[in-house]
Amino acid sequence: MAGALPDGEPVPTDGSLPDEATQHVGKNGFAVYVHVPFCASRCGYCDFNTYTASELGGGASRDEYADTVLRELSLASRVIAPGRVDTVFVGGGTPTLLSASDLGRILEGIDRTWGLAPDAEVTTEANPESVDLKYLSELRKSGFTRISLGMQSSAENVLRLLDRRHTAGRAPQAALEAREAGFEHVNLDLIYGTPGETAADFDRSLQTVIDAGVDHVSAYALIVEDGTRMAARMRRGEMPYPSDDVAADRYLAADEALTAAGFDWYEVSNWAKKDGNCRHNELYWTNADWWGLGPGAHSHVGGVRWWNVKHPTAYAQRLHRNETPAQARELLTDDDRHMEDVMLRVRLREGIELSRVDRDAAAKALADGLLDPDAHAAGRLVLTLRGRLLADAVIRDVL
Numbered sequence: 317m318a319g320a321l322p323d324g325e326p327v328p329t330d331g332s333l334p335d336e337a338t339q340h341v342g343k344n345g346f347a348v349y350v351h352v353p354f355c356a357s358r359c360g361y362c363d364f365n366t367y368t369a370s371e372l373g374g375g376a377s378r379d380e381y382a383d384t385v386l387r388e389l390s391l392a393s394r395v396i397a398p399g400r401v402d403t404v405f406v407g408g409g410t411p412t413l414l415s416a417s418d419l420g421r422i423l424e425g426i427d428r429t430w431g432l433a434p435d436a437e438v439t440t441e442a443n444p445e446s447v448d449l450k451y452l453s454e455l456r457k458s459g460f461t462r463i464s465l466g467m468q469s470s471a472e473n474v475l476r477l478l479d480r481r482h483t484a485g486r487a488p489q490a491a492l493e494a495r496e497a498g499f500e501h502v503n504l505d506l507i508y509g510t511p512g513e514t515a516a517d518f519d520r521s522l523q524t525v526i527d528a529g530v531d532h533v534s535a536y537a538l539i540v541e542d543g544t545r546m547a548a549r550m551r552r553g554e555m556p557y558p559s560d561d562v563a564a565d566r567y568l569a570a571d572e573a574l575t576a577a578g579f580d581w582y583e584v585s586n587w588a589k590k591d592g593n594c595r596h597n598e599l600y601w602t603n604a605d606w607w608g609l610g611p612g613a614h615s616h617v618g619g620v621r622w623w624n625v626k627h628p629t630a631y632a633q634r635l636h637r638n639e640t641p642a643q644a645r646e647l648l649t650d651d652d653r654h655m656e657d658v659m660l661r662v663r664l665r666e667g668i669e670l671s672r673v674d675r676d677a678a679a680k681a682l683a684d685g686l687l688d689p690d691a692h693a694a695g696r697l698v699l700t701l702r703g704r705l706l707a708d709a710v711i712r713d714v715l
Contacts, residue, residue, distance in 0.1 A: 325647070327622055331395050331640030334647075337618030342398035347599045348426050350385060350404065351610030352411040353628050354378050356446070359479040366409040367628060380632070382418035385609050386425045387635040388624075392607055393429045396617060400433045401426055402604075403596035406440040412447050420458030422609075427459075437462055437501075437595045444490040445482040452490075452497035462501040462594070463494045464534075470524040471517040474510045477555070479545075488528035495529060501592055503532035508566035509558045510538050518566050522573040531592035535570045536585050537563040564705050571701060584663045584704050601660040603653070611641070619648045655715060662711050667691060667698035673714040681710050 355366045404426055406419060423438060432438070439462040440455065452463070467487035469475055475484060487504060494502045504525045508518055525533050538558050540547050550557050571581065579587035583601065586594065599606065608615040611631035614623045622645030625631050634641045648656070654672070661668040670678055670692070678697055681687045686703035687710075703710055 325645050327640055327642040327645050331391055331642055333395055333617060333620055337620040338396050339618065341396050341605050341617055342400065343605075344602065345402045345599045345604035346398040346400065346430075347403045347405065347596055347604060347606035348401050348430075349596075349606055349608040349610075349613060349615075350406045350411075350422055351608065351613040352381070352406060352408040352414060353611050354381075354408065354413045355410050356413065356443075356481065377632075378413065381414060381628075382421050384632045384635055385422055387638075388609050388641055389422075389425050389429050391635075391638075391640055392609070396607070398430055398605065401430050401436060402433050403437045403599060404432070404439065405596040408441055410443045410446055411440045412442040412451065416451050416454035416458065419455060419460070423459050432459070439464055439501075439594070439596055441466065442490070443482065444487040447490055447493070449493045449497060452494050452499070456498045461499065462503070463499050464503040464505065464532075464594075465490050465494070467504040467521075467525065468507045469510065469513065469517065470521040471513060474513045474517060477510055477512055478507065488524050491528040491530050501532060501594075502528075502530040503534060503594070504528060504530050506533065506535040506570070507538050508535060508570065509563040511555045511558065515565065515569070518569060519573070522570060526573065526577045531589040532594060533570075533574055533579060533587045534585055535567070535587075537567070567705060568701070571704075580665070581704070582665045584699070584707050601664060603657055603660075615642075619653060621646050621648060658715055659711050662697060662699065662714065663707055665698070667696045670695050670697055673697055677713040681713065686710055 353366050355368055404423060406422070411419060419440060423432075426432065438460045440460055441464045443466050455463070465487055466480075468478055468480055470484045470487075472484050475482070491502050491504055506521055506525065508521075540550060540558065546555075549555055571587075574587045575581075578589055580589075581587050582593050583597070586597070588594070605617045606615060607617070608624070611624055611628045612626040614621060622642045624641040625634065625643045631641045658668060658673060662673075667688075678687065678692070681697075681703065682689060682692050686700060686706060688698040688700055688703075691698035697714065699707060699710065
């Protein structure tokens with residue numbers, strides 16, 4: 317990025333930010349992300365900053381992790397004062413490998429430090445096999461309002477290929493338990509386009525999430541990342557690469573089934589029932605400020621972005637020395653911020669003002685049936701269903 321050294325600008329040892337960055341912190345909303353890097357096992361397609369016990373080799377303690385995060389939060393409180401926290405999202409990894417009381421202590425620390433807004437949305441991700449009704453009830457009592465469960469598929473053969481540990485029926489059962497525990501909002505994640513998945517498999521997965529009574533569904537095409545076990549298997553010819561045509565068919569099936577069941581798309585890969593949108597992600601997509609706690613977590617305040625050291629051991633060691641865990645940072649230029657804003661907002665249902673994109677490229681996309689003509693006439697760029705299938709190309713052209 318322009319405005320940064322090749323590997324990012326070194327962060328001052330106290331983690332301080334320029335005054336111009338903190339001057340209006342939280343003006344457009346403020347979010348906190350907490351990264352929990354632990355997993356019981358590594359899925360073959362995953363390239364996230366996560367570690368199993370054997371990979372950590374005793375170098376970082378799960379039992380002490382909440383205290384380590386609270387140390388970073390204490391340092392963060394000296395850097396910014398946003399006034400309130402609108403959303404909290406605990407992701408990973410598998411956050412629910414921590415005890416419910418530890419997740420509650422982290423949330424309590426955020427509230428004590430910056431103050432949760434009265435209507436704050438508080439989400440945790442969870443693998444279905446890592447929770448039960450008792451655990452979910454404890455989470456709800458500690459202040460969590462939303463849970464996102466990694467279902468991926470209801471087909472056993474697909475779950476095996478993805479190296480998922482839960483059975484096909486566990487995810488919808490966990491969603492029902494979350495509702496029973498009092499969660500206001502429940503999401504199920506799907507992955508489509510896995511080699512070996514049939515159209516009937518995916519149709520059953522869609523029906524399963526609808527029958528589970530959730531108010532939010534995220535559905536993503538399988539992406540094969542370099543360095544994963546799945547990528548290695550595909551290079552060796554043990555399984556075929558995903559098909560773009562199949563992925564497009566699955567997306568169309570998802571939109572049809574979810575729309576018929578009362579869900580509306582609000583971002584290319586996300587559908588929700590009334591009032592079910594993930595507000596935390598909406599803050600990301602609309603250029604708000606957020607602080608990321610945990611190893612490898614990224615943060616953004618006032619056009620300054622920074623990221624923590626990736627390994628949990630290095631992260632813990634820095635904090636135990638009372639040093640910032642931030643590794644490097646970059647100052648976004650006006651061009652950087654414009655580009656990122658367009659890339660994110662074009663994917664949203666409300667789209668973006670035509671005045672902020674290339675008008676000629678937008679006119680061509682309109683002629684090709686990729687943009688909504690009524691929105692275009694009103695001065696906005698909004699994707700049609702076909703446009704959503706080609707969202708990356710539209711974004712590239714209109715930048």
